[in-house]
Amino acid sequence: MRTTDRIAEPWGERTPYGPGDPWPVRVDTRLADGVEPEDVDRWVQSATILHSNGDGLDIAVKDGEIVGVRGRAEDRVNHGRLGPKDLFGWQANASPDRLTRPLVREGGELVETDWDTAMGRIVARSKELLAEQGPSALGFYTTGQLFLEEYYTLGLIAHGGLGTDHVDGNTRLCTATAAAALKESFGCDGQPGSYTDIDHADVIALYGHNMAETQTVLWTRILDRLEGPNPPKVICVDPRETPVARHATVHLAPRPGTNVALMNGILHEIVQNDWVDHEYVDAHVVGFQELAERVKEYPPEKVATICDVPVEQIREAARVLGTAERLLSTVLQGFYQANQATAAAVQVNNVHIVRGMLGKPGCGILQMNGQPTAQNTRECGADGDLAAFRNWTNDAQVADLARVWNLDPMDIPHYSPPTHVMQQLRYIEEGSLRFWWVQATNPAVSLPELARVRSLLSQDRLFLVVQDIFLSETAQLADVVLPAATWGEKEGTFTNVDRTVHYSGKAVEPPGEARSDLDIFLDYARRMDLRDKDGAPLVKWNDPESAFEAWKECSRGRPCDYTGMSYDKLKGSGGIQWPCNDENPDGSERIYVDGKFWAAPDYCESYGRDLLTGAPLSQTEYKAMNPDGKAIVKAAEYVPPHEIPSEDFPLQLMTGRTLYHFHTRTKTGRAPQLQAAAPEVWVEMSAHDAELRGLAEGDLLEVATPRGSLRARLRVCGIRRGTIFVPFHYGYWDRPGGHEPDEAGRAANELTITDWDACSKQPIFKTAAATVSLVERSGGTPAPAPTTTGSRPLSPDVPPTTGGPDAQVRVDLQTATAGGAR
Numbered sequence: 030m031r032t033t034d035r036i037a038e039p040w041g042e043r044t045p046y047g048p049g050d051p052w053p054v055r056v057d058t059r060l061a062d063g064v065e066p067e068d069v070d071r072w073v074q075s076a077t078i079l080h081s082n083g084d085g086l087d088i089a090v091k092d093g094e095i096v097g098v099r100g101r102a103e104d105r106v107n108h109g110r111l112g113p114k115d116l117f118g119w120q121a122n123a124s125p126d127r128l129t130r131p132l133v134r135e136g137g138e139l140v141e142t143d144w145d146t147a148m149g150r151i152v153a154r155s156k157e158l159l160a161e162q163g164p165s166a167l168g169f170y171t172t173g174q175l176f177l178e179e180y181y182t183l184g185l186i187a188h189g190g191l192g193t194d195h196v197d198g199n200t201r202l203c204t205a206t207a208a209a210a211l212k213e214s215f216g217c218d219g220q221p222g223s224y225t226d227i228d229h230a231d232v233i234a235l236y237g238h239n240m241a242e243t244q245t246v247l248w249t250r251i252l253d254r255l256e257g258p259n260p261p262k263v264i265c266v267d268p269r270e271t272p273v274a275r276h277a278t279v280h281l282a283p284r285p286g287t288n289v290a291l292m293n294g295i296l297h298e299i300v301q302n303d304w305v306d307h308e309y310v311d312a313h314v315v316g317f318q319e320l321a322e323r324v325k326e327y328p329p330e331k332v333a334t335i336c337d338v339p340v341e342q343i344r345e346a347a348r349v350l351g352t353a354e355r356l357l358s359t360v361l362q363g364f365y366q367a368n369q370a371t372a373a374a375v376q377v378n379n380v381h382i383v384r385g386m387l388g389k390p391g392c393g394i395l396q397m398n399g400q401p402t403a404q405n406t407r408e409c410g411a412d413g414d415l416a417a418f419r420n421w422t423n424d425a426q427v428a429d430l431a432r433v434w435n436l437d438p439m440d441i442p443h444y445s446p447p448t449h450v451m452q453q454l455r456y457i458e459e460g461s462l463r464f465w466w467v468q469a470t471n472p473a474v475s476l477p478e479l480a481r482v483r484s485l486l487s488q489d490r491l492f493l494v495v496q497d498i499f500l501s502e503t504a505q506l507a508d509v510v511l512p513a514a515t516w517g518e519k520e521g522t523f524t525n526v527d528r529t530v531h532y533s534g535k536a537v538e539p540p541g542e543a544r545s546d547l548d549i550f551l552d553y554a555r556r557m558d559l560r561d562k563d564g565a566p567l568v569k570w571n572d573p574e575s576a577f578e579a580w581k582e583c584s585r586g587r588p589c590d591y592t593g594m595s596y597d598k599l600k601g602s603g604g605i606q607w608p609c610n611d612e613n614p615d616g617s618e619r620i621y622v623d624g625k626f627w628a629a630p631d632y633c634e635s636y637g638r639d640l641l642t643g644a645p646l647s648q649t650e651y652k653a654m655n656p657d658g659k660a661i662v663k664a665a666e667y668v669p670p671h672e673i674p675s676e677d678f679p680l681q682l683m684t685g686r687t688l689y690h691f692h693t694r695t696k697t698g699r700a701p702q703l704q705a706a707a708p709e710v711w712v713e714m715s716a717h718d719a720e721l722r723g724l725a726e727g728d729l730l731e732v733a734t735p736r737g738s739l740r741a742r743l744r745v746c747g748i749r750r751g752t753i754f755v756p757f758h759y760g761y762w763d764r765p766g767g768h769e770p771d772e773a774g775r776a777a778n779e780l781t782i783t784d785w786d787a788c789s790k791q792p793i794f795k796t797a798a799a800t801v802s803l804v805e806r807s808g809g810t811p812a813p814a815p816t817t818t819g820s821r822p823l824s825p826d827v828p829p830t831t832g833g834p835d836a837q838v839r840v841d842l843q844t845a846t847a848g849g850a851r
C-alpha cells in the first residue's frame with residue numbers, strides 16, 4: 030500500500046496492459062483524516078455520480094457518517110480506480126450548507142416551513158392551474174443526477190397523471206445529441222459500445238471529448254493501454270491542447286463549429302480509398318450511396334480551408350481511421366454543443382457503419398453521456414421521450430405504454446414530442462407556462478444567456494419549485510424550495526454510458542427533514558390523488574425496489590430490457606449491462622452484433638429527422654427508406670456556425686469543464702481539495718493572441734459577447750489561435766452578496782447564446798463571438814487555473830497544482846484481475 034497526491038496526479042499510477050489482456054486491478058481509497066480502513070463500521074455499495082462513467086465504489090460509514098470511499102475491485106467499469114472528484118467530492122454530503130427544511134416565499138423572503146405547508150402550496154397551485162389553463166400550464170425540468178426509480182415515477186406522474194407534454198431534463202444541455210444521433214443511425218437509443226472495447230481497440234478516436242478530465246478513470250484505461258505492448262493509436266479532435274491531445278497520434282484542432290466539414294473530409298477519404306466494408310454495407314445498411322455522393326463535395330483541400338487544419342493532417346487521420354482493424358470512437362460536447370450537433374455525431378456513426386466496425390470486440394461507438402444517470406432520464410421518459418424508448422409517433426407503442434400504466438392512450442400526450450427546455454423557456458416568457466418544477470439542476474447558472482434566464486425565473490406569474498440539496502442560485506429565485514436527500518442517503522439504481530446498471534445503497538440518514546426525490550414525487554402523486562382508468566392509485570409503488578420492479582415490466586421486450594435484473598442480483602455484482610432478460614441473463618456486453626438493429630418500423634424508437642431542419646420524418650417516409658430495419662447512413666452538408674467572429678467580436682468563445690469541478694460546483698466547491706485546485710474562473714488564450722493584444726499570464730480581462738460580460742484572469746496556454754475558453758463552473762453561491770445586477774459576472778453563461786441544434790435541440794455552448802479587454806495587469810499573480818489539465822500554462826513560472834498532505838489517496842495494486850469484471 031502506498032499513497033499519492035491525486036490532485037497533483039489525477040490519473041494515479043500506471044498499470045500497463047496489452048491488447049486483449051484484462052485491465053489490472055488498482056484499488057483507490059480515500060478516508061477522512063485519522064480514519065483507518067479497520068475503523069470503518071460498514072461499506073455500502075454504490076457507484077460514482079460526478080460524471081457518466083459509473084465507477085463502482087463502496088461508501089465507508091463510521092458512527093452514522095460517511096467517512097470516505099473505496100473503488101470496487103470487482104466492478105467491470107473501473108477495476109477499483111476512482112477519479113479526483115469522487116475521491117474528495119463525498120465530503121459535500123455533510124456540508125453545513127445542506128438544506129434541512131422546506132422553504133416558502135413570504136413577503137419576498139424565503140422562510141423555513143414544514144412539509145405539509147410546502148407540499149400544500151405546490152398541490153394547490155397545480156390544481157388551480159389545471160382547472161384554469163389545463164395541463165400545459167405545468168412544466169417539469171429534471172436532471173441527469175437522480176436515480177432510475179425517480180425518473181420513472183416522475184415520467185408517469187407528469188405524462189400519465191397530469192397529462193402535460195412539458196417534461197425535459199438538463200440532459201437536453203448535456204447529451205440530447207447522443208440520443209438523437211443514435212436514433213438517426215440505428216432507429217433507437219442505446220450505446221453500441223462497451224468500455225471493454227478499450228482493451229481491444231487498435232485505434233481510439235475522441236471527438237470533442239476531453240476524456241482525460243471528464244471521465245478520468247476511463248482515460249486511465251486508455252493511458253494503461255498506451256503504456257503497454259502494441260498500444261492503440263489515438264485521434265483527438267479538439268481546438269484545445271487537452272491532455273488527450275498531448276497523447277494523440279494525430280491531433281486535429283479545427284475551428285470551433287466546423288465538425289461536419291471535418292467529418293465529411295474524413296469520410297471523403299474513406300470512400301475515395303475504398304476503406305469500405307462493402308459486404309457489411311450491402312447486407313445491413315441503407316443510405317450509403319447518398320453519403321458517397323455528398324462527401325464528394327468535401328475533398329481534404331476544401332475541408333482544410335473551412336476547418337483551418339493542415340490538409341496532411343486530415344489525410345493522416347482518415348488513413349488511421351480507414352485502416353483501423355478495431356476502431357473505438359467517443360463523442361462528446363465539442364460535437365454536441367454546436368449548431369450541427371446531430372449531423373456531426375451521425376458522421377462518426379457513419380464511419381463505423383461503412384467500415385463494418387460494430388458489435389465486435391474493440392469496435393464500439395460511445396456517444397457519451399455526461400451525467401451519472403442521464404441514460405435513465407432518457408430510458409424512463411423524463412426528458413423528451415416516452416418510457417422504455419417507446420416511439421411517441423407510433424400509436425401502437427403509445428397504446429402499449431397506456432396498457433402498462435392502465436390508462437387510456439389519449440391520457441398520454443403524444444401530439445408532438447415532449448417539449449424541450451428551450452421551448453419551455455419560451456412558454457414561460459409568453460406566460461402560458463406558469464408552474465415550473467426544477468429538480469437537481471441549477472438553470473440560473475447552467476442555461477445559456479443568464480440575464481434572460483434570471484428575468485424569466487424571477488417573474489411573479491411563474492410559480493417556481495426547486496428541489497435541491499443546497500440553496501443554489503436557482504433555489505434563491507424559487508417560490509418553494511424542497512430539501513432533497515441525495516446519493517448515499519437513499520437507495521436506487523442507475524445506468525452509465527455503456528449500459529452498465531449499478532445498485533446504490535443507503536449509507537446514512539439524510540440531514541434534518543430532507544427527503545429522497547422519490548418520496549417527494551410519491552407524496553405529490555398521493556396529494557394530487559392521481560388515478561388510473563379504473564380509479565386505482567396511478568402510482569402503484571411506494572419504495573425504490575417496488576419502483577424498480579414496476580420499471581422492469583415497463584421495459585419488458587423493449588431494447589433497454591431490465592427484466593432479468595433485480596436488486597438482489599445487482600447487489601454484490603460488478604455491474605450488469607442491459608439488455609438483461611431471459612435470453613441474456615447476465616446482460617449484454619455489446620449490441621448490434623451480426624448486423625441486427627432495433628430499427629424495424631414497428632419497433633424503432635424514432636423515425637428520425639431531417640438533419641438540417643430537424644423536421645421529424647413520418648412513419649410512411651421511414652418505412653419507405655428503411656423497411657427492413659437496417660442501420661441508416663445519413664449524409665449532411667456543412668453549415669457554418671450561427672455567430673461568427675466580427676470586427677467587434679473577433680474571437681470564438683468556447684466554454685466547458687476542468688478536471689476538478691463538477692458543473693455549478695455545489696458539491697465540488699464544498700470539497701476543500703477540489704476547490705483549492707481551481708478556486709476561481711479564468712479565460713484561456715493562445716500565446717499568439719495574447720501577444721497581439723499585449724496581454725500576459727494572470728492579467729485580469731473583461732470578456733464580452735453581445736449578451737453580457739464577465740471578468741477573469743488570463744491563462745496563456747495551448748489553445749488554437751482565434752479562440753478563447755472559459756470554464757462554466759463559477760456561479761455566485763459562494764460569493765458574498767451573490768450576483769448584483771450591475772456587477773461584472775463570472776458565470777460563462779452570461780456570454781452564451783439562446784440557440785440550439787435543430788435536430789437534438791441541444792443548446793450551443795461552444796461557439797459564440799467574443800472580445801476581450803484589459804482591466805488590470807497581473808502584478809505577477811498567475812490565473813487561478815490548474816496546471817495539470819487543458820489549462821496547462823506556457824509560462825514556466827506558474828506553480829504546479831498540488832493537493833499536498835490533504836489530498837493523499839491510498840493505492841493497492843493487486844495482481845489478481847477483477848473478479849466477474851469482463
Ligand SMILES: Nc1nc2c(c(=O)[nH]1)N[C@H]1C(S)=C(S)[C@@H](COP(=O)(O)OP(=O)(O)OC[C@H]3O[C@@H](n4cnc5c(=O)[nH]c(N)nc54)[C@H](O)[C@@H]3O)O[C@H]1N2
Nearest residue numbers: 080237239243285286361362363399400685686688691692
Ligand atoms: N471534471 C468534470 N468531469 C465531468 C463533468 C464536469 O463538470 N467536470 N461533467 C460531466 C458532464 S455532465 C458532461 S456532459 C461531460 C462533458 O465532457 P466533455 O465533453 O469532455 O467536456 P467539455 O469541456 O464540455 O468539452 C470537451 C471539449 O470540447 C472542445 N471543443 C469546443 N468546441 C469544439 C468544437 O467546435 N469542435 C471540437 N471537436 N471540439 C470542441 C473543448 O475544447 C473541450 O476540450 O463531462 C462529465 N464529466
Ligand SMILES: Nc1nc2c(c(=O)[nH]1)N[C@H]1C(S)=C(S)[C@@H](COP(=O)(O)OP(=O)(O)OC[C@H]3O[C@@H](n4cnc5c(=O)[nH]c(N)nc54)[C@H](O)[C@@H]3O)O[C@H]1N2
Nearest residue numbers: 203469470471475496497513515684685692693695757794
Ligand atoms: N456554458 C456552458 N454551460 C453548460 C455546459 C457547458 O459546457 N458550457 N454544459 C451543460 C451540461 S453538459 C450540463 S450537464 C449542465 C449541468 O448543469 P446543472 O445541472 O445546472 O449543474 P449542477 O451543478 O450539476 O446542478 C445540479 C443541482 O442539483 C443538486 N443536487 C445534487 N444532487 C441532488 C439530488 O440527489 N437531489 C436533488 N434534488 N438535487 C441534487 C445540486 O446541488 C445542484 O444544485 O450544464 C450545462 N451548461
Ligand SMILES: [Mo]
Nearest residue numbers: 203204399400
Ligand atoms: Mo452534461
